[in-house]
Amino acid sequence: MDSFFIGIGVALCFLILLTLHRAIQGPTAIDRIMGVNVIGTKTTILLVIIGSIYHRVDMFVDIALAYALLNFIVTIAASRYFHHRKNLTSSGYGFKFRSEEDK
Amino acid sequence: MTIAVIMLTLAGLIFFFATTVGILRFPDFFSRMHAAGKGDTLSSLLMLLPLALYNFHEFDLANMLVALKVLLIAVFIFMASPTATHAILDAGYEAGIKPWTKKPEEESP
Numbered sequence: 001m002d003s004f005f006i007g008i009g010v011a012l013c014f015l016i017l018l019t020l021h022r023a024i025q026g027p028t029a030i031d032r033i034m035g036v037n038v039i040g041t042k043t044t045i046l047l048v049i050i051g052s053i054y055h056r057v058d059m060f061v062d063i064a065l066a067y068a069l070l071n072f073i074v075t076i077a078a079s080r081y082f083h084h085r086k087n088l089t090s091s092g093y094g095f096k097f098r099s100e101e102d103k
Numbered sequence: 104m105t106i107a108v109i110m111l112t113l114a115g116l117i118f119f120f121a122t123t124v125g126i127l128r129f130p131d132f133f134s135r136m137h138a139a140g141k142g143d144t145l146s147s148l149l150m151l152l153p154l155a156l157y158n159f160h161e162f163d164l165a166n167m168l169v170a171l172k173v174l175l176i177a178v179f180i181f182m183a184s185p186t187a188t189h190a191i192l193d194a195g196y197e198a199g200i201k202p203w204t205k206k207p208e209e210e211s212p
Contacts, residue, residue: 038143072179
């Protein structure tokens with residue numbers, strides 16, 4: 001059963017790498033927020049799987065719970081920043097800073 | 104029980120793969136968000152449920168507490184992931200992202 005969980009963990013790492021492509025290359029900033037959110041959810045699952053491999057789920061499950069809470073707060077805060085602000089572009093960082101908006 | 108754990112985990116992995124393919128391949132922000140929001144919630148539940156089940160190999164109080172915590176993560180993701188999806192989608196809609204439409208010259212003659 002351990003080798004099965006190791007295989008599942010490696011497959012999840014591969015999927016995280018594929019999602020990282022969208023988080024890096026995504027045209028606008030809000031695509032990157034979405035990619036980071038999906039990566040955070042996958043990491044929560046991966047932490048519980050790592051705990052199952054080491055037979056220490058009682059320790060890793062608390063870390064996973066904290067990671068899920070942090071991921072939620074980061075997503076809400078980062079998406080509130082772009083609410084009602086039409087400064088998304090599909091070049092550079094994906095958005096314009098406030099100092100550049102008037103140019 | 105081992106067979107149930109393996110089947111549920113593989114189903115979750117398949118849904119995660121579908122989520123990743125959707126995020127990489129869909130043409131615009133809204134359709135990508137659709138793939139990310141729904142696929143992530145369902146596959147997280149499908150992978151956390153067998154991990155909680157796997158902890159019941161020895162039935163005592165400590166293992167039950169760990170399984171309850173894993174189920175707590177599942178319940179939290181079940182509430183938080185659609186909320187986060189809605190927040191991102193609302194921000195993108197208010198920021199004026201144009202939805203993808205099929206170009207007129209590509210329509211079938």
